[in-house]
Amino acid sequence: MDKNRENNYLEREYIIELYRNPSHFKEVTGANLFAEKRNIFCGDKLNVSIRINNGQISDLGFNGNGCILTVVGASTAGDIVLENSQNINDSGFEMEILKRLGLEKITPARLKCVMLGAETIKEALRKERSEKQK
Amino acid sequence: MTEFINKLDFRSQFPLLRKHSSLIYLDSAATTLKPDPVIKAVDGYNEEYTANVHRGLYRNADISTEEYEGAREAVAEFINASYEEIIFTRNTTESINLFVNQYVLPNLYRGDKVLIQQSSHHSNILPWARACEQKNAQLIIAPIAKNGLTDFEAVKKTAAGLKFVALTHVSNVTGEILEIEKLVPILKSQNVTVFLDSAQSIHHLPTNVSEFGVDALAFSGHKTYGPTGIGVLFVKKKIMSKMVPLFWGGSMVLDVDRKLKPELNDIPWRFEAGTPAIAEAIGLAEAIKFINRHGFKQISRLDKILTDFGLKQITAMDRVKLLGPKSIKNRLPIFTFYVQGIHPHDLAYFLSECNVAVRAGKMCAAPSFYSYDAGEATRISCALYTSTADLDFAFKKVDEGIKRFAKR
Numbered sequence: 248m249d250k251n252r253e254n255n256y257l258e259r260e261y262i263i264e265l266y267r268n269p270s271h272f273k274e275v276t277g278a279n280l281f282a283e284k285r286n287i288f289c290g291d292k293l294n295v296s297i298r299i300n301n302g303q304i305s306d307l308g309f310n311g312n313g314c315i316l317t318v319v320g321a322s323t324a325g326d327i328v329l330e331n332s333q334n335i336n337d338s339g340f341e342m343e344i345l346k347r348l349g350l351e352k353i354t355p356a357r358l359k360c361v362m363l364g365a366e367t368i369k370e371a372l373r374k375e376r377s378e379k380q381k
Numbered sequence: 382m383t384e385f386i387n388k389l390d391f392r393s394q395f396p397l398l399r400k401h402s403s404l405i406y407l408d409s410a411a412t413t414l415k416p417d418p419v420i421k422a423v424d425g426y427n428e429e430y431t432a433n434v435h436r437g438l439y440r441n442a443d444i445s446t447e448e449y450e451g452a453r454e455a456v457a458e459f460i461n462a463s464y465e466e467i468i469f470t471r472n473t474t475e476s477i478n479l480f481v482n483q484y485v486l487p488n489l490y491r492g493d494k495v496l497i498q499q500s501s502h503h504s505n506i507l508p509w510a511r512a513c514e515q516k517n518a519q520l521i522i523a524p525i526a527k528n529g530l531t532d533f534e535a536v537k538k539t540a541a542g543l544k545f546v547a548l549t550h551v552s553n554v555t556g557e558i559l560e561i562e563k564l565v566p567i568l569k570s571q572n573v574t575v576f577l578d579s580a581q582s583i584h585h586l587p588t589n590v591s592e593f594g595v596d597a598l599a600f601s602g603h604k605t606y607g608p609t610g611i612g613v614l615f616v617k618k619k620i621m622s623k624m625v626p627l628f629w630g631g632s633m634v635l636d637v638d639r640k641l642k643p644e645l646n647d648i649p650w651r652f653e654a655g656t657p658a659i660a661e662a663i664g665l666a667e668a669i670k671f672i673n674r675h676g677f678k679q680i681s682r683l684d685k686i687l688t689d690f691g692l693k694q695i696t697a698m699d700r701v702k703l704l705g706p707k708s709i710k711n712r713l714p715i716f717t718f719y720v721q722g723i724h725p726h727d728l729a730y731f732l733s734e735c736n737v738a739v740r741a742g743k744m745c746a747a748p749s750f751y752s753y754d755a756g757e758a759t760r761i762s763c764a765l766y767t768s769t770a771d772l773d774f775a776f777k778k779v780d781e782g783i784k785r786f787a788k789r
Contacts, residue, residue, distance in 0.1 A: 257731050263786045288727060289742060289757065312756065314724035315786065332662070 256316060256350065266315040271325035275308040282371035286363050288356055291317055295367040299375075307368065313358055316350070321364020323347050328368055335369060350368055390767040396420060398766055405737045405771045410553050410581060410715050410744075410762030412603045415664075416654035422667035423608055426660040433656055435632060449659050451524070451551035453649075456613055458597065459669045459699040461589040466621065468614040468649040469657055473580040474504040476599030476614035477479065477547075479652065480576060481508040484597075484616070485545055491517040493544040498523045498531050498559075500552040503745045505578040509547050518544075525752040529705040530557055536564060543573045548595075554749040555705025556688075556715030558586070565594045574620075580604050583712050584668075584764070585684055587677045590615055602661060606764075607668035611661035614652075621648045628654035675752045676766065683765065687714035691761070694776045700783055704753055714763035717744065720779065720785035725759040731782045737775045 256262050278296035285292045293311040297304055307328060309321050325342045327333050333340045341362060345351045350361060392398045395414045398406065404416060426448065432441040434449045457464045470476045487497070489512055497509050499522050503752055513520040521539050526532040536546075546568050561577065568575050577595040579588055584605040588599055597620065602611035616624070626633055626645070633654040634643040645651045672680070688709050695703050700721040706712045720728055729741035740760040743750055750756070761775055 255734060257734065257786060267788055314726040
């Protein structure tokens with residue numbers, strides 16, 4: 248078994264530190280988009296509240312519990328979205344999350360944990376698009 | 382105490398533990414490891430006398446039929462049942478579904494009462510819940526009391542008027558040993574049909590269907606040192622003879638006439654359509670021999686040592702909350718616990734990095750967790766090859782994990 252295949256995230260101080268003090272786990276005042284997503288492997292659940300001003304995401308906040316990878320993944324996804332540096336529907340968005348966390352070799356099962364926050368944001372935006380189309 | 386366990390040297394009897402000498406396997410409630418004779422028996426069928434059963438007229442066909450039916454005899458003797466009362470299935474889940482679908486459902490009517498336990502595995506909850514839903518029957522759930530045990534009084538109160546009861550001998554979450562010797566007589570005095578899930582108890586506690594007084598019982602081979610793919614359903618002859626087969630095809634009929642009317646085989650073979658899990662049944666018989674060689678007296682002594690050791694360790698730990706009874710009297714060495722500030726998947730991953738294999742999640746028993754108002758947990762579960770040193774190491778690592786990455 249390749250012990251490095253997940254880059255043993257528990258040995259990385261910056262990941263533990265980010266887990267203990269993540270960004271964007273907060274209430275968002277004036278939020279107008281909401282979504283909830285569940286990790287089908289373990290049942291962990293994240294809620295996201297997003298505030299959109301003039302078509303731009305101006306703030307977002309998560310609520311929920313998850314493993315270390317879920318929390319740091321959501322925190323990093325929030326950072327990238329607010330920087331507006333990536334199209335979130337692009338594969339580059341997920342790669343950027345993994346790159347920033349140094350988790351490029353994560354296994355498929357744990358990738359679901361890392362991406363739960365990103366998926367929750369996407370879900371909120373999908374809902375908004377489908378509302379607009381109605 | 383530790384000397385007693387070390388003297389037994391169970392680890393050396395399990396090839397996987399010989400191969401992975403540093404592995405501490407603490408997920409035996411999910412599946413047990415397989416000892417040498419079981420693996421040898423399965424290989425023996427595949428390498429030396431492969432043949433289908435109940436068919437061929439050549440030597441190997443005779444041997445395989447004798448071994449397969451010998452396995453049925455071994456199972457029957459192990460639980461003090463008759464040979465004809467043993468149906469081989471794939472696993473406990475299939476056994477329960479077979480019993481519920483082919484006996485409970487046809488005899489269940491609107492308004493009938495069925496009792497299940499909150500602490501049961503999904504496999505001993507969902508088939509019953511579905512049957513009740515289909516027939517508009519009343520499903521009653523025996524709750525887990527504050528002491529971590531199934532609320533005995535609640536069961537007793539509902540006994541009158543019940544038609545079926547599905548019990549779990551040992552909870553796969555809390556390790557609770559249900560006092561069936563006290564409970565079943567009360568239920569039987571009310572003419573209730575009693576089913577018992579023995580998946581977690583079968584290799585820890587002696588099983589005697591006649592003493593227990595149960596009407597049906599199920600367990601899996603793979604949780605009792607045997608192979609995967611083989612399960613057992615015991616059903617009293619009187620009840621089994623009223624059951625209609627679920628699967629139709631080869632083996633389960635003696636003949637088919639010109640109008641395609643089948644002449645059913647006798648019980649229990651009419652419930653085993655198609656080629657059965659021959660090698661696996663033979664492996665299960667070896668697993669039973671393995672258990673009998675060590676004996677329940679020794680197994681029980683080991684379980685008590687492990688339970689006592691585990692309870693003392695776990696209850697002394699900060700941030701750790703144990704589910705289920707805290708007394709050695711009512712439980713087996715199955716320890717499910719929360720660690721404040723650590724997600725169970727992170728803990729399980731960390732332990733895995735330390736060569737300790739544990740389970741994390743809801744253990745396929747979500748209703749058990751509703752008593753504790755919390756999500757998932759971590760489970761340590763023991764078998765013959767577990768030592769107090771294994772538990773000591775695992776709990777030390779849990780403690781290390783708390784220090785290293787728990788949320789403060």
